[in-house]
Amino acid sequence: MQTKIEKISPLSALAVNNIEEVSQNGIEFLSFREKLSFANISKSDKRREWKGARVAIKSAMDCISLPYPGFFKDEHGKSHPMDGYGFVSLTHTKGIAAAIFHKDMPVGIDLDFVREKVVRLGPKFLDPSEMEFLNGNPVLYTIAWSAKESIFKCQGKRGISLKRNILLEPFEIHDSVINGKVYQSEFSDHFYKVKVEMDKDIVLTYTIW
Ligand SMILES: CC(C)(COP(=O)(O)OP(=O)(O)OC[C@H]1O[C@@H](n2cnc3c(N)ncnc32)[C@H](O)[C@@H]1OP(=O)(O)O)[C@@H](O)C(=O)NCCC(=O)NCCS
Secondary structure, three states: OOOOOOOOEOEEEEEEOOOOOOOOOOOOOHHHHHHHHHHOOOOHHHHHHHHHHHHHHHHHHHOOOOOOOOOOOOOOEEEEEEOOOOOEEEEOHHHOEEEEEOOOOOOOOEEOOOOOOHHHHHHHOOOHHHHHOOOOHHHHHHHHHHHHHHHHHHHHOOHHHHOHHHOOOOOOOOOOOOEEEOOOOOOOEEEEEEEEEEEEEEEEEEOOO
């Protein structure tokens, strides 16, 4: 997937970066607490992914002319700006990291490689009605997985099940926006729009408003 920094609106931006390309970037912009967290990650590939996501959020914030506030994690693992203004979401996987920021609205972002095995895992994260329209296609299954992860991260609470509490409306391979909702939970009837971008075998999804 191409490295990019994209202004979605004056209030929101996202960045995708190749982890190798940013491996030489400095980390002086991180808060003291973040530098400590970074220092405590022992595995080198995990360190690079973690840093790649922070470099991405820094670029996204630069793009809408906002200072990097530093982020802390809540008890669910979701990051929040230390100055209390805005919403962030991060994702990283082998070789690639992405982040999204919105000044006013919660956001979720996710990156995944298309894998055949996702079809086998379908019953763990999909409702039977979703499996019907996904038709055993690994690309559609990966998009569905990623869209649900983005919705999950946007709402941010651990108790929400991808299978039982997040439902996607039927979509097709070239659809660029998917509709979904959280249901049968205390957060019921929260509706989401998820943007889908594909590049070769990589799926990027993120919530939009
Ligand atoms: C938390 C979760 C969304 C992370 O997703 P992932 O694909 O493993 O990893 P990603 O790289 O895409 O995202 C990692 C980032 O998610 C963020 N994150 C973690 N918990 C989060 C939460 N509760 N809400 C929002 N964001 C969260 C963190 O910023 C993390 O990055 P960091 O550790 O560098 O800070 C995922 O592990 C999860 O719990 N999914 C839903 C639960 C589920 O039902 N899973 C199994 C179904 S079969």
